[in-house]
Amino acid sequence: ALTNVKFETDLDIYKSFKAVNPESVQILAIKNNKYAQKYLQELKNINIYISGKDLMDMGFEPSKSFSEIFDYVLCEKIKNPTLSKDEEINLVREKFM
Numbered sequence: 278a279l280t281n282v283k284f285e286t287d288l289d290i291y292k293s294f295k296a297v298n299p300e301s302v303q304i305l306a307i308k309n310n311k312y313a314q315k316y317l318q319e320l321k322n323i324n325i326y327i328s329g330k331d332l333m334d335m336g337f338e339p340s341k342s343f344s345e346i347f348d349y350v351l352c353e354k355i356k357n358p359t360l361s362k363d364e365e366i367n368l369v370r371e372k373f374m
Contacts, residue, residue, distance in 0.1 A: 284312050287355045288348060291320045325350045326362035327369065335369065346373055 284290045294302050294316040305313035327350060329343055337343070349372060350365050360368075 282312070286352070287315070287320060288352045290316050291323065291351065291355060294320070320355060323351070323354055323358050325354050325365060327365045331362075331366065332369070335366070335374070337373075342373075349373075 282293070284293065290312050294313060302313050302316060306317050325347060327347075329339060332343060332346060333339065337346075346369055350368055353368055354360050354365070
């Protein structure tokens with residue numbers, strides 16, 4: 278299903294391929310799917326440190342906005358994979374508080 282898709286952002290690539298069986302991603306990459314290759318080479322091992330508990334500790338109520346916050350932090354993490362947990366928390370404070 279991901280063979281004819283055009284992705285707009287690295288976040289779209291990340292979220293789409295993260296949900297797919299790793300062997301399938303490998304097969305797509307072998308078949309020269311540039312998105313699968315990018316995911317495997319650049320995006321696969323990126324993970325954010327902050328959690329829902331961190332957001333609650335910051336005063337956020339559990340809600341659907343958590344996914345918006347996590348997507349924002351993940352997007353920033355994709356641009357700068359070396360972000361620390363403290364830097365992620367600061368990003369949330371700057372954008373959402």
